[in-house]
Amino acid sequence: MSIRIVPEGELTQAAGDIPPLLLPDPKTLYLTRAQRLETLADGHDMADYLRFCARIARAQHALVAEHPLALPARDAYFAECARHGLPPLGSSAWPRDQVWQDLLDALLGKLLPGTTGVIADTIMALQTQAREDRETLASALLAGRYDAVSSADALFVWAALSVYFSQLASQLKIHAIAEPDESRHLCPVCSQGPVASVVKIGDKDGLRYLHCTLCESEWHMVRVKCSNCESTRDIGYWSPDDKAVAVRAESCGDCGSYLKVMALGKDMALEAVADDLATLTLDAAIEEEGFVRSGINPFLFPGS
């Protein structure tokens, strides 16, 4: 089922319905991510990289506090999106404000001190790059043309874009309606793909939500179903030799892809982006089984 977004007040949800969409809370999510990355880094084979990503997430958290964004009053635009069933912040179509570039500059400024070598070079190069060029990088990334952007640049550009889009997403005045067709492979808010899916606890116990890799929204998808092609025929759950593991890879025998699914019930502290990044060994192992990944992690862009 796809998720259709309409202005708030147009329709209300019946009691007991599964909420199709959970909007992000940028004021807390980057901090939670940073703390989780720091926890996971202890004794981890990739500790240095996880700690570096924790620094980025902490900088993103600070940006949200220091550069609060207001959702532009584009009521006509949103109404038009709703009328055609399009995502309100469809990241390629949405007219980006220059403010995301200010966010990028602020982010780079926070990260530069204490860095050396390639990282420092990458940050400084981005700082001096013309705004039009950085706009081109952003457009390429949002359009999924990852080969057009170096994977090092992509990390920082995407981190700034995420702070921009998550703040806008958090302020949308909308209702999400579950539609009876099958198209939930992309984020209903910004049309990017998911990083992983999370099986919730509490009042959403047992429900699975896909986590957007850009705007950090979460949208519902029925479990035991391929999140890419929506087949249910040959779904496998792969894990290290341990039945109680929280992070597993969900593979599909029809489209040959996989994405991780994480059970909060097994580990209440897990966070989609952090735990995905900290379980790269599982990616390597499932690649050996012949499956390919159907989503990016915002801290790990593919080689160009």
Add this chain to the structure above:
Amino acid sequence: MQVSRRQFFKLCGGSMAGTTIAALGFTPGVAMADVRSYKLLRASETRNTCPYCSVGCGILMYSLGDGAKNAKSDIIHIEGDADHPVNRGALCPKGAGLLDFVHSPNRLKYPEVREAGSTEFKRISWDEAYSRIARHIKTDRDANFVEKNADGVTVNRWLSTGFLAASASSNETGWLTQKFVRSLGMLAVDNQARV
């Protein structure tokens, strides 16, 4: 079903060359070296309907073994299906105990008969079971079938035998149950497996 909707990525091949980690000078090599000592386990989750009663709660059954590699499949966990409109993940105590029901050593796995006067059950073949059941049905129906009531009106009913069908049956099974039961003139039929 559309086969390819999102982009696909291979991240880990070639020591992750070109990815953000490598491009920024970090070494994912250590994490990747683990792969050789990494034993992957494949599990499945299968939707089903609880067999106990006619509420028909949705369940998810977790099993190990992919069926293809001579591995013995085994159900390791059963829980309510949170996506199911009937029970939204909840199960009653009987449903919550399904795993023990599946693995129960007392589970009936083949037909058995206790002959009149005997205290022992003995195992019989399915063919023999079907023949005996058919014989009992025929004998009882021949003896008790009511063709006309006291007023001479044709009723064609058989009141001395009832039929207990399964609760988690498909629509087609329900159709077959109805055809079989009503064509014999049987009136007592229940689809509730609460006994």
